[in-house]
Amino acid sequence: MNAVVTKAERTVIALVERLKKDGSEPVCAFLYDKRELRGRAQTCADSLPEGCRLFYAMKANPSRDYLECLAPVVYGFEAASIGEVRKVREVSADKPIIFGGPGKKDYEISEALELGVMLFHAESMHELRRISLIAGRLGKIASVLLRVNLRASFPEATLVMAGRPTQFGIDEADVPEAIQLAQSLPHLQLEGFHLHSISNNLDAHLHALLISVYWDRVTEWKETFGLTVRYLNAGGGFGISYTDLDRKFEWPVFIKELSRVLEEKRLPGVELLFEPGRYLAATCGYYAAEVVDLKCNHDKHYAVLRGGSHHFRLPGAWQHSHPFEIVPLEQWDYPFPRPEVRDVEITAAGELCTPKDVLARDVRISRLRIGDVLLFHLAGAYGWTISAHDFLSHSHPDHIFFEAGQEDSQ
Numbered sequence: 001m002n003a004v005v006t007k008a009e010r011t012v013i014a015l016v017e018r019l020k021k022d023g024s025e026p027v028c029a030f031l032y033d034k035r036e037l038r039g040r041a042q043t044c045a046d047s048l049p050e051g052c053r054l055f056y057a058m059k060a061n062p063s064r065d066y067l068e069c070l071a072p073v074v075y076g077f078e079a080a081s082i083g084e085v086r087k088v089r090e091v092s093a094d095k096p097i098i099f100g101g102p103g104k105k106d107y108e109i110s111e112a113l114e115l116g117v118m119l120f121h122a123e124s125m126h127e128l129r130r131i132s133l134i135a136g137r138l139g140k141i142a143s144v145l146l147r148v149n150l151r152a153s154f155p156e157a158t159l160v161m162a163g164r165p166t167q168f169g170i171d172e173a174d175v176p177e178a179i180q181l182a183q184s185l186p187h188l189q190l191e192g193f194h195l196h197s198i199s200n201n202l203d204a205h206l207h208a209l210l211i212s213v214y215w216d217r218v219t220e221w222k223e224t225f226g227l228t229v230r231y232l233n234a235g236g237g238f239g240i241s242y243t244d245l246d247r248k249f250e251w252p253v254f255i256k257e258l259s260r261v262l263e264e265k266r267l268p269g270v271e272l273l274f275e276p277g278r279y280l281a282a283t284c285g286y287y288a289a290e291v292v293d294l295k296c297n298h299d300k301h302y303a304v305l306r307g308g309s310h311h312f313r314l315p316g317a318w319q320h321s322h323p324f325e326i327v328p329l330e331q332w333d334y335p336f337p338r339p340e341v342r343d344v345e346i347t348a349a350g351e352l353c354t355p356k357d358v359l360a361r362d363v364r365i366s367r368l369r370i371g372d373v374l375l376f377h378l379a380g381a382y383g384w385t386i387s388a389h390d391f392l393s394h395s396h397p398d399h400i401f402f403e404a405g406q407e408d409s410q
């Protein structure tokens, strides 16, 4: 695997070693580097051209530490349920919140209005009507962006939210009707559009092109319907490659091309919003799982871990082999020889009773022993939060938030 050990990784390894030394059970922990998270978000926020604002899509990792760490850096948070809205309000009374997601319930809309969300993403006509009705009952005006599912076909990305049938947003063909409805509703202010159409896109050129397409569509709607557009939310979807670690979304290239698009297409008074989740959060997290058994079945080598897909479902959900490095630990407490394998391909399986509980497949390793730890990288987004924690009732992992370089000050 990737042998380059950066400073943050040395810190992580020191933490893993400490967990082993201090604990009586096999190591199983998520480790989150807050300095990396803050730095990454700061770089993104600082580089955005004028008139752009950075939100964090908190569903990628809604932990309180992440929110506290990001609050001073990002403009606001994108929340996809009232639970997420509440989590933001627990760390900040006034941070701007965008409330999106399909299937908003009346009580969610009502509480979100009470908690002062900045914008709603309206996902349907029915939702527009309900937002206005509920805002009216509370004596408020709700600011709304229409989430539109564009009809243009989009180039490939791992997950695509629009340009094909999905449960998200309002069909582009229905946009005129939705705009007219929004304009007619008394307790609703239509402020613009939300066009999150792509996920895990690794191509910076493509991403800038997408913004340009969005800009053209919004200009057309603005002119056709005489709208005052204050916001265009271009969503998230900046990618992380899990299988080719050298492949990166080239943020500086994106910024350069974005600046060119904005210069060409000026839409005065319109703020461009971004709401990345994965791109900010993924690289800041690690999942450490100790090898509790080694076996060879039908000529294939398996490492069985304390942990697995009930903590870290992402590799299984995406059917990829998740990158890891081996943290060798010398401690061995049994009165018999320590099993090990050398120069084989191993499959890293979890502790669940299902053959799907696999985090990495057929990875060549030079040496692995029971009692060593597999340290999975890129586990800070869509890791713990998307997993079925209580399947089989194994105990949960530790969650450790640290600042790289300060491992000795704990």
Ligand SMILES: *Cc1c(COP(=O)(O)O)cnc(C)c1O
Binding pocket: 057, 059, 060, 078, 100, 101, 196, 198, 199, 200, 235, 236, 237, 238, 275, 276, 277, 278, 279
């Ligand atoms: C999930 C989601 C995001 C964040 O997506 P990433 O791929 O993590 O950047 C942003 N906006 C909406 C509406 C989403 O559903």
